[in-house]
Amino acid sequence: MSHAEWNWIADVRRRAGSHPHVRVGIGDDAALLKTSGNVLVTTDMLMDGVDFIVGQTPPELIGRKCLAVNLSDIAAMAGRPTGAVVSLALPKSHGRELAEGLYRGLFKLAEEFDCPIIGGDTNSWDGPLVVNVTVLGEPTGAGPVTRSGARPGDRILVTGPLGGSLPSLRHCTFTPRVPEARRLHQAVSLHTMLDISDGLASDLFHIAESSGVGLEIDARTIPIHSDVDPSLPFEPRLKHALNDGEDFELLFCVDGADAERLLAKPPDGVTLFAIGRCVQQPGVRIRVRDEMKPLIRAGWEHQFG
């Protein structure tokens, strides 16, 4: 929140309004947020040409997405969001229009999730649009759900169908699973949870590595989103579900009895699909046509050549 406080910040401040937990808001050197003690923190940087395309993606949806991906990270910890700070590097051409659209999308989603925007840093430059959002939150119930608690014997569940989120713009319009995560957290003991951003295949590897277990999934049980071209044969459609990423559904592991209970009676508004099991033998495997094969790690991972 150093230099680059333009006059328009006054508009943002008015729109941000007041919130009982915000003791110092936009416009000072730092914001001051009242918390219950343990604070969740997550940050995501999104760039033109990578995470959205200026000129094709409406600015409101860009702003919405930049906050939503962070809210989804808070959901993955079964947390509740408490505040957000927003940094912008605006292109010099049409920067102000872009910023106004971005903030409309940001504020709308922030209000829906009771997550006040408490500060930021607005800059302009000769480069393309870059947005960074940091969201703070607080853990709920039995505490945060990490990636490291899966155990052999656990069932693997997912909260919605996967694949095709990019062409349909669902990667911008998705609703972060914040209340769903909390209801699951209240209902059962969640051993591990994350939100599917890199893609199911890649995110299964994250659980396997963080928890030190093997994972086996069954191709027939993986829910494929209707956004994936239904005229394609099964295997290409499956690949979209495994690798497209940016689904932002919750992927989690619970023991067998809790899985049965959840599947028999899911918490209000929560859709569930059981897609596999945790095992002792390391690695991630997929059963396709009665044959268990190693799953190929793919998806949105960025590589250095």
Added chain:
Amino acid sequence: MSHAEWNWIADVRRRAGSHPHVRVGIGDDAALLKTSGNVLVTTDMLMDGVDFIVGQTPPELIGRKCLAVNLSDIAAMAGRPTGAVVSLALPKSHGRELAEGLYRGLFKLAEEFDCPIIGGDTNSWDGPLVVNVTVLGEPTGAGPVTRSGARPGDRILVTGPLGGSLPSLRHCTFTPRVPEARRLHQAVSLHTMLDISDGLASDLFHIAESSGVGLEIDARTIPIHSDVDPSLPFEPRLKHALNDGEDFELLFCVDGADAERLLAKPPDGVTLFAIGRCVQQPGVRIRVRDEMKPLIRAGWEHQFG
């Protein structure tokens, strides 16, 4: 902390190590930080070609600066830093070398200020380097010092000489005034404080507007840094001190008695210069050669054309 967790994150995680206040660190969907309740939050986005120049500024100094400007914002609230998250958009060419250098600079300063790096988001793209750092902190003593508490009659003080920080690279190598701010906060009642980032002139306007007071400074008392070309005449040198910005010295207001006490016996390691007074008459004015003139607002403000 969605996609883009490359393998090198494991190195960063090892380097980040453990800290008694960090309950979940790098590598999960969100970090979990133990706090005392009230949390300061500040964020800054720095871009190649604006805040540093890749190829000219050593990567270690870029990383250092990106954390230092945020620590300086925490200092301006008289706070103590408690944790930082770091987002990178790395250019595809030499991205990894750049990231390693950046993180060396970041970690070194983070250790000096006991501010653990608890998470981040690392991306690569076709654009120039962008770094965003968000720092969390906690208020100390009587609570955070905002920009809005200056009163007519207050003296205006600054903690060091100003100007010339860009050519000398002091804008990257400066040491955030975190302990100095806390010692001042313990010694007297700080009515208002900020760190000089936009430039003294511009930052005086911030105090005038936030506090609803007028400010009058005396040109002869403004400390001009030795980084400003000493062969220049006085007025051009003064302009550098007023407008260059990125000094990251503390600018604060205290009542007359506290000012006398501080100037007579500054807290350990704190240098002080009294440069003017707060008055009722709105506006910001400067006395030059026995004439009081309106101060021109200038500095690092970004404008939209």
